[in-house]
Every structure is written in structure tokens, then in C-alpha cells.
Amino acid sequence: MKLELAGTIDVLIAFLLAPLLPGIINRVKAVCGGRRGQPLLQCYHDVIKLLKKGAVYSRTTSHVLRAGAVIAPAAMVAALLLLPVPGRRAVMSFTGDVVLWAYLLGVARFFTMAAALDTGSSFEGMGASREAFFSALCEPVLLLVLLLMGMHSSGGPVAALVAVALIIVLLSENSRIPFDDPNTHLELTMIHEVMVLDHGGPDFGFITYAAALKLWMYGMLFSAAAVLPVFRPEGWLPQTGVFLASMVVFAVIVGMVESLMARLRLTRVPQAILAGGALCVLAIAFALR
Amino acid sequence: MSFVFSRRRLETLAPDEFRSALVARVDAGGRLVAFFGLPSGDGSRLHAVVADDARGSVQVSVAEVRGLFPSITPVCPQAQLFERELHETGSINIAGHPWLKPVRRPLAYNDFFKVEGHEIHEVGVGPVHAGIIEPGHFRFQCHGEKVLHLEIALGYQHRGIEAMLCGASPARAACIAELVAGDTSAAHTVAVCEALEALSGEAVKGDAAICRAIALELERLANHTGDLGALANDIGFLPVASFCGRLRGDFLNMTALVCGNRFGRGWIVPGGTAFGIDAALAEELRDRLQKHARDVRGAAELLFATPSVQSRFEGIGKITQEDCRALGATGVAARATGIARDARLDFPSPGYAGSGLRASVSQYGDVHARAVVRWREIQQSFGFLERALGVLQPGGQDADRMNLAPDSIAVSFVEGWRGPVCHVVLTDSKGRIEHCKIVDPSFYNWMALAIAMRGQQISDFPLCNKSFNLSYSGFDL
Numbered sequence: 051m052k053l054e055l056a057g058t059i060d061v062l063i064a065f066l067l068a069p070l071l072p073g074i075i076n077r078v079k080a081v082c083g084g085r086r087g088q089p090l091l092q093c094y095h096d097v098i099k100l101l102k103k104g105a106v107y108s109r110t111t112s113h114v115l116r117a118g119a120v121i122a123p124a125a126m127v128a129a130l131l132l133l134p135v136p137g138r139r140a141v142m143s144f145t146g147d148v149v150l151w152a153y154l155l156g157v158a159r160f161f162t163m164a165a166a167l168d169t170g171s172s173f174e175g176m177g178a179s180r181e182a183f184f185s186a187l188c189e190p191v192l193l194l195v196l197l198l199m200g201m202h203s204s205g206g207p208v209a210a211l212v213a214v215a216l217i218i219v220l221l222s223e224n225s226r227i228p229f230d231d232p233n234t235h236l237e238l239t240m241i242h243e244v245m246v247l248d249h250g251g252p253d254f255g256f257i258t259y260a261a262a263l264k265l266w267m268y269g270m271l272f273s274a275a276a277v278l279p280v281f282r283p284e285g286w287l288p289q290t291g292v293f294l295a296s297m298v299v300f301a302v303i304v305g306m307v308e309s310l311m312a313r314l315r316l317t318r319v320p321q322a323i324l325a326g327g328a329l330c331v332l333a334i335a336f337a338l339r
Numbered sequence: 340m341s342f343v344f345s346r347r348r349l350e351t352l353a354p355d356e357f358r359s360a361l362v363a364r365v366d367a368g369g370r371l372v373a374f375f376g377l378p379s380g381d382g383s384r385l386h387a388v389v390a391d392d393a394r395g396s397v398q399v400s401v402a403e404v405r406g407l408f409p410s411i412t413p414v415c416p417q418a419q420l421f422e423r424e425l426h427e428t429g430s431i432n433i434a435g436h437p438w439l440k441p442v443r444r445p446l447a448y449n450d451f452f453k454v455e456g457h458e459i460h461e462v463g464v465g466p467v468h469a470g471i472i473e474p475g476h477f478r479f480q481c482h483g484e485k486v487l488h489l490e491i492a493l494g495y496q497h498r499g500i501e502a503m504l505c506g507a508s509p510a511r512a513a514c515i516a517e518l519v520a521g522d523t524s525a526a527h528t529v530a531v532c533e534a535l536e537a538l539s540g541e542a543v544k545g546d547a548a549i550c551r552a553i554a555l556e557l558e559r560l561a562n563h564t565g566d567l568g569a570l571a572n573d574i575g576f577l578p579v580a581s582f583c584g585r586l587r588g589d590f591l592n593m594t595a596l597v598c599g600n601r602f603g604r605g606w607i608v609p610g611g612t613a614f615g616i617d618a619a620l621a622e623e624l625r626d627r628l629q630k631h632a633r634d635v636r637g638a639a640e641l642l643f644a645t646p647s648v649q650s651r652f653e654g655i656g657k658i659t660q661e662d663c664r665a666l667g668a669t670g671v672a673a674r675a676t677g678i679a680r681d682a683r684l685d686f687p688s689p690g691y692a693g694s695g696l697r698a699s700v701s702q703y704g705d706v707h708a709r710a711v712v713r714w715r716e717i718q719q720s721f722g723f724l725e726r727a728l729g730v731l732q733p734g735g736q737d738a739d740r741m742n743l744a745p746d747s748i749a750v751s752f753v754e755g756w757r758g759p760v761c762h763v764v765l766t767d768s769k770g771r772i773e774h775c776k777i778v779d780p781s782f783y784n785w786m787a788l789a790i791a792m793r794g795q796q797i798s799d800f801p802l803c804n805k806s807f808n809l810s811y812s813g814f815d816l
Contacts, residue, residue, distance in 0.1 A: 179483075238798055
């Protein structure tokens with residue numbers, strides 16, 4: 051394993067700017083909907099407000115609920131250390147680190163679902179069941195995407211197919227429309243949000259922040275998939291500039307998808323994820339040609 | 340439109356005759372619009388009102404019942420909720436009803452239908468919901484994501500509206516009717532006013548009648564537009580959701596321009612209307628109508644032209660025409676299955692004379708069909724308002740001098756935005772209101788929603804519920 055201390059600055063940038071992504075997405079959605087929208091920095095305000103609050107725990111829950119709110123964000127931070135800004139090195143890197151990255155997200159998901167089940171609420175149980183089902187379908191697609199990104203880094207149809215498959219996976223994994231609706235308040239239709247209904251105060255602050263970090267990491271993947279095949283900037287400043295610009299483009303794309311599409315009915319979600327898998331298989335065929 | 344009957348001239352039937360007459364009328368295509376009892380000696384005097392929409396006629400039957408009354412629900416499912424209501428209020432003892440569970444006493448009831456077996460789970464939602472909506476409890480029996488059975492328990496908002504109307508003066512009765520369901524203020528007020536005017540023998544005509552139709556159509560526009568937006572919101576289709584939310588407010592503001600209240604309170608009074616429309620106001624309303632019509636068209640066309648929306652709406656929450664007829668479901672929900680019934684046409688009030696309206700129907704009975712019916716009704720309302728808006732004088736007869744005919748029954752029908760609103764008003768021998776029966780379309784349609792959810796995905800419930808958009812307070816009274 052190699053430690054790259056220069057990558058620490060990239061991690062700090064992620065810590066600082068991750069909550070900005072939901073802000074940009076919400077602003078894009080608001081403009082498309084003809085509204086003014088919430089402040090760009092709303093997610094920062096929310097997290098700070100939640101961290102200042104006290105916590106209330108249901109008497110029917112055990113330490114599993116509390117563990118979920120600690121382990122899931124911790125796993126996200128650990129995963130962040132493994133992911134490089136395109137063109138640079140991550141803080142930690144070793145052969146096969148990408149598999150560890152994928153499964154650190156898996157650890158976070160497992161503990162979020164365990165915490166949801168721990169509440170004994172029928173809503174949270176349904177949410178956990180949906181999350182388990184959809185993420186099980188997403189996982190192979192994500193691994194295929196990572197594989198393709200590793201073996202083939204030039205432009206052309208492969209890069210385009212991989213980028214689309216990645217967008218499908220990241221929308222599903224980050225509970226965005228058309229797979230989930232981050233804004234809905236309807237317990238019966240929610241997926242991710244319903245699993246954290248019983249979390250409050252600092253716990254929920256950590257969860258909200260961890261969700262922003264997760265979105266940021268998928269943004270980094272998108273940036274690598276979309277930018278690297280086209281050109282490779284040299285030097286710290288151009289690299290950082292191109293990276294941040296691609297993150298803004300990423301947030302705008304997610305916001306546009308959410309504005310232009312209705313949510314899929316739940317029974318169609320597996321089909322949409324499998325479509326991502328089919329795109330990957332097609333990309334492999336192109337890559338091996 | 341309203342009908343008056345003299346209580347003395349109504350023949351009192353024996354319970355058996357009453358039952359068979361009722362069942363025969365409903366079998367012949369009639370709709371049981373009200374069924375209630377008045378205490379009489381040690382028994383009860385049952386009144387049943389059956390409307391024949393096709394002929395535009397109404398029949399009232401009366402029977403004296405002592406002891407047990409054999410339920411007609413097994414042969415006439417439309418009666419199920421009315422009989423439960425009779426049982427709950429202690430009017431009569433009913434024998435042979437499949438399930439006499441309370442109608443408006445949710446706290447006295449905890450015996451929900453239960454499905455048992457491997458992997459069956461139960462989900463309870465409400466009465467406190469995660470949104471600014473009314474209270475109601477929904478109990479789902481599910482197998483995974485599939486709903487096997489939905490039971491709806493209401494009554495959390497029971498205020499005793501019908502009891503408040505007893506003995507009320509006409510002016511006060513109209514004020515109370517405004518509170519039956521906040522989003523249907525105009526329809527309920529017009530319904531009670533028409534019943535009272537029929538009892539006083541002076542139907543409202545001319546400008547006041549047109550003014551009432553305008554109030555009803557503005558209410559329809561506001562609610563239907565809001566519903567299209569709410570449907571879009573439930574599937575996360577944001578542009579239409581936010582535009583329709585704003586447009587709903589624009590229509591409410593048009594109502595407020597006339598009478599100072601966004602929900603039309605105080606606009607309609609017994610004997611006429613309290614506010615008219617002068618030349619400047621008519622001009623302003625026409626301008627706004629044109630502008631909003633354009634905006635609503637844009638939003639609705641985007642909604643119905645977007646493939647992801649169509650895929651989400653179609654085939655969800657389907658109810659068949661047979662089930663609708665059996666349950667007596669009315670209004671938008673029934674028209675979405677192809678039942679071409681609209682009280683504006685079947686029982687036209689003077690304000691709608693020569694309106695050129697048609698019943699807006701669709702076929703498939705799903706969420707999409709209900710959305711389409713709303714959009715068609717919106718377009719028709721625009722047409723109607725364009726023709727009707729003009730200089731209209733306020734006024735009519737004085738509500739305080741209204742003399743109601745003694746010993747009479749008045750039945751009135753008004754097509755509210757959800758469907759036909761029916762009010763039955765009975766007067767005593769001194770011409771005072773002795774009893775009132777209010778039937779909002781929600782009274783029948785909640786059951787239709789429960790049936791529509793069978794075999795559906797539980798995640799589709801909010802969307803399905805929104806497509807019916809029924810009133811809790813209109814049911815709870």
C-alpha cells in the first residue's frame with residue numbers, strides 16, 4: 051500500500067465542498083420548475099443545525115440504530131481516501147483498492163439497513179428491503195463499470211456507454227429520481243429517506259453529510275469516466291479546475307434528469323438497472339473488439 | 340337542481356315493501372343517494388332517496404321500522420355504508436349486514452381485517468400523516484410490496500355538522516354548509532341553498548344563478564388544477580407540480596376578487612348571492628382567465644406528453660365500471676370508468692341552462708383516466724366561464740324572510756368538483772329544519788379507493804390516493 055499525502059488536500063476539498071452538490075442539484079431543479087429554490091448552501095445549514103441538536107431514541111431500538119449512524123459515515127470517509135481526483139493519486143492506493151471502495155459503500159449500506167430494521171417500523175422495513183434488492187442489482191453493474199474504466203481509458207463508444215451506465219448506477223445508489231425521490235414525504239414510496247426516518251439530531255446530521263460524501267464520490271467517478279478519455283490535464287491547478295468544473299456539470303446533469311423525468315414505478319426499477327448492465331456488456335464487446 | 344316532497348303525502352311502506360321497492364329501483368339503474376332514519380316512537384322512520392340520473396328524477400320512500408331490519412346490503416352493496424351509519428347512530432338494528440363496523444368512530448374500533456400467513460405484513464399509516472393533509476387511518480395487509488387488502492378508518496374530524504343544521508335559520512345553515520369540506524365550500528353551500536329555496540318555493544334564477552355556476556366552476560378549476568399538480572408531485576415530475584401549485588392559487592385568487600375569500604365563503608347566500616360582478620371586475624376576470632387558461636394548457640400538455648409520466652400513470656389503481664356501479668361511486672372516479680354521469684347535466688340548475696357542457700369521461704378507470712377526466716373538465720370549465728362571465732347583479736330574496744314549507748322534504752343535487760353533492764333537508768310542522776342529510780361524493784368513493792388498491796403495489800398508494808383526492812371532513816361531517 052502506498053500513502054500519498056498530496057491527496058490529503060483532495061480529501062479536504064471533498065469534506066468542504068461535498069454538501070454543495072445537493073445545493074446545485076436543487077437549484078437546477080428549482081430553475082427548471084420556475085421557482086427560486088432553496089439557498090445553494092442549504093445542506094451546510096441543515097448539517098450544522100442538526101449537529102447542534104440533541105438526539106431522541108425510541109425505546110424499542112437498540113445499539114444497532116446508534117451504530118448505523120456512526121459506522122455508515124465512517125465507511126464513507128474511509129472510502130473517500132481510496133478515490134483519486136482524475137489524473138492524480140488517492141491518499142491510499144494498492145492493487146484491488148477499487149473493490150475495497152465498492153464494499154466500503156456496501157458496509158455503509160448494510161449498517162444503514164440494519165439500523166432501519168432495528169426500529170421495528172413497517173415503513174423502515176419496507177425501505178430496507180427495497181434498498182437491499184436494488185443495491186444487489188446495482189452492485190454487478192457498478193463493478194462492470196469500474197472494470198471497464200480500468201481496462202479502457204480512451205474515448206469512443208466504450209466511454210460513452212460506460213458514462214451512461216455509471217449515471218444509471220449513481221442515480222439509483224444516491225436515491226435520485228427516477229429511482230427514488232429525495233424530496234418526497236410519502237413513507238410508502240420512499241427508499242433511502244424512509245430508512246433514516248427514526249434518526250434525529252447529530253445522527254441525522256452525520257447521515258445527511260455522509261449522503262453528500264457518497265454523491266461526491268460518484269461525482270469523482272463520473273468525472274474520471276467523462277473527462278479522462280477526452281484529455282488529461284497536467285499540473286495541480288488545471289487538474290483541480292477541470293475536476294471541479296466537471297463536478298458542477300455532474301450536478302447539473304443530475305438536476306436536469308430530475309427535472310425532465312418522472313419517477314419510475316418501483317416494479318420498473320430493476321429493469322432500468324439491468325439496462326445499465328446491458329450497456330456495460332455492450333461496452334465490453336466494443337472494448338475487446 | 341332540487342326536488343320537494345310533502346312528508347304527509349309520502350306513503351309509509353311496510354319494511355318488506357320498502358326493501359323490495361328500494362332494491363328494484365337500484366337494480367333498474369337508480370343510485371341510492373341518501374338513506375337515513377328519524378326517531379319515531381320506539382322505532383325509526385327510514386327515508387331512502389333514489390336518484391335516476393338518466394331520467395333526472397328522484398324518488399323518496401319512507402318506512403316505519405320497529406325491531407330488526409333485514410339488511411339490503413347483500414343484494415344492494417350501495418347501501419353498505421348507509422346501513423353502517425344507521426347502525427352506528429342507533430336508529431335501527433340491522434340484521435344480516437356483512438360487517439357493521441363503525442363509520443365515524445375510529446377510536447372505538449381496533450378490529451381490522453387481518454390477513455395471516457407466511458410473509459404477510461401489516462402496514463398502518465396515519466391518522467397523523469407526513470404532510471399537511473387531513474387525518475385518516477389506512478391499514479394495509481401486504482405480501483411483500485403487493486397490497487392484498489386496504490382498510491380505511493375515518494371519522495377523526497366528525498364535528499356533528501348535520502346536528503348543527505337542525506333548527507338553524509337559512510342564513511346560518513348556509514354558513515355551516517360552507518364548513519362541510521373546505522375545498523368544496525361553494526358546492527355544499529349551493530346545495531343547501533337550493534334545498535332551502537325549493538322549500539320556500541322561490542328558486543333562484545337569472546344573474547344570481549349564473550353567479551353560483553361561476554363560483555362552482557372556479558372551485559372546480561382550482562381543485563382540478565391543484566390535483567394535476569399534486570399527481571405530478573407524487574411521481575416527482577417537478578415542472579408541472581410547481582406550475583399547477585401556483586395556478587391553483589391563481590384560480591382561488593379569482594374567487595377572492597369577487598367575494599374577498601379564496602374559498603368562496605360568503606359569496607353564496609340563501610335566496611341569491613351576496614356579491615355580483617360589475618363591468619370592471621368582469622373585464623379583469625376575463626383577462627385572468629385567458630392568461631391562466633394558457634398556462635394550465637401548457638402544464639397539462641407537458642404532463643400528458645411526457646412518456647415517463649404516462650408510464651407511471653397508466654394501469655395504476657384500476658377500478659372497473661361494474662365495481663363503481665355496485666358501490667355507487669360517483670364523480671371523477673366514476674366518469675374515469677366510462678359512466679357518463681354529471682349532475683350539471685342530469686340535474687341542471689338554472690345557472691347551467693344551455694351551458695353546452697358534456698360529461699367528461701375516460702375508459703380505463705386508472706390513475707391516468709382520472710387525470711384525463713380532470714383535464715377535460717378543466718377545458719370545459721374554461722369554455723363555460725368564457726361564455727358566462729359578464730356583468731352580473733348581486734342579490735335575490737332576503738334570507739331572513741325566507742319561509743320554509745312545513746312538513747316537507749327537499750333533495751338537491753349540485754355537481755361539486757369531486758362529484759355530485761346531495762343535501763336532503765326535512766322541515767317540521769312549523770317550517771323549521773328538523774333534519775339534514777349531507778352526502779359528499781367522498782362518502783361512496785373511499786370504498787372505491789380501497790377496492791382500487793387491491794393487488795396494487797403499496798408504493799403506488801399515495802399516487803392512487805391523490806388521483807381520487809377524497810375529502811376526509813366531507814365524509815366525517
